[in-house]
Amino acid sequence: MQSLNITLIQSNLYWEKKQKNIDAFSRHIESIEQKTDIIMLPEMFATGFTMNATQCFETMDGNIVKWMLDMAGKKNAAVCGSLIIKENNKFYNRFIWAEANGNMQHYDKAHLFRMGDEQQYYSSGSSRIMIEYCGWRIAPFVCYDLRFPVWLKRSEEYDYDLMLIVANWPERRNMHWKVLSQARAIENQCFLVALNRVGYDGNGIYHSGDSSVYSPMGELMLNQSHDEVVKTITIDKQAVTDYRKIFPVHADNDKFVFTANGNAKNQ
Numbered sequence: 001m002q003s004l005n006i007t008l009i010q011s012n013l014y015w016e017k018k019q020k021n022i023d024a025f026s027r028h029i030e031s032i033e034q035k036t037d038i039i040m041l042p043e044m045f046a047t048g049f050t051m052n053a054t055q056c057f058e059t060m061d062g063n064i065v066k067w068m069l070d071m072a073g074k075k076n077a078a079v080c081g082s083l084i085i086k087e088n089n090k091f092y093n094r095f096i097w098a099e100a101n102g103n104m105q106h107y108d109k110a111h112l113f114r115m116g117d118e119q120q121y122y123s124s125g126s127s128r129i130m131i132e133y134c135g136w137r138i139a140p141f142v143c144y145d146l147r148f149p150v151w152l153k154r155s156e157e158y159d160y161d162l163m164l165i166v167a168n169w170p171e172r173r174n175m176h177w178k179v180l181s182q183a184r185a186i187e188n189q190c191f192l193v194a195l196n197r198v199g200y201d202g203n204g205i206y207h208s209g210d211s212s213v214y215s216p217m218g219e220l221m222l223n224q225s226h227d228e229v230v231k232t233i234t235i236d237k238q239a240v241t242d243y244r245k246i247f248p249v250h251a252d253n254d255k256f257v258f259t260a261n262g263n264a265k266n267q
Contacts, residue, residue, distance in 0.1 A: 041081025042166050047084060051116070053122060059085065080095065099133070146165055161237055163190050170205050178212065189247070191214065216243045
């Protein structure tokens with residue numbers, strides 16, 4: 001069974017200063033010495049969690065997406081994180097997955113954080129994606145999605161081994177971040193990697209990081225708080241296979257299906 005090396009870059013973000021953020025992440029990525037398969041960057045890693053989409057957006061053929069592909073090529077790894085993307089005159093909080101071979105996929109954040117008025121500036125995504133990579137099935141999500149277990153639910157039709165969450169999650173709700181991340185790993189019997197930022201944003205909101213990795217049994221394998229850190233952890237797919245075999249919760253799953261508007265209903 002395949003093992004996977006995942007590098008989490010928990011970093012402060014320069015508010016709406018794209019080049020400064022890219023320069024900082026370039027240094028972080030260049031500092032990675034060991035072999036890695038996936039390099040994770042936070043939600044809106046180029047700008048911070050800003051609603052100033054009209055001034056801070058990128059495009060899918062823009063410089064920062066090209067930078068992600070370039071970094072992936074240099075490290076022979078997938079680079080992922082979310083950006084503000086403009087497409088068809090709409091703005092999206094888009095998780096982008098860029099591989100060394102030039103393959104790209106993306107997921108648009110489905111649940112927009114209304115307490116921060118995100119839904120007033122961005123359009124929500126309506127479909128999930130599955131990334132097949134190094135023998136793993138990977139499900140990516142963004143921040144507030146973590147609170148919606150039906151959307152994240154593993155099923156026969158949407159069966160994954162690893163969940164990735166990138167976020168700008170404030171310290172004042174970090175207990176929710178920790179509990180919900182652990183719960184999502186337990187209920188889906190998957191590895192879960194939850195990457196958050198640190199530091200103050202442009203609204204004076206502090207982020208403590210608390211980036212974590214959980215096993216399919218919900219065991220805490222890694223936790224990093226407050227500091228900027230570049231940390232690589234190895235996970236083993238055999239742990240997923242073995243635990244699902246001895247404790248087959250999935251056999252009793254509710255039979256949810258998703259409608260065209262992205263809502264779920266029980267069959």
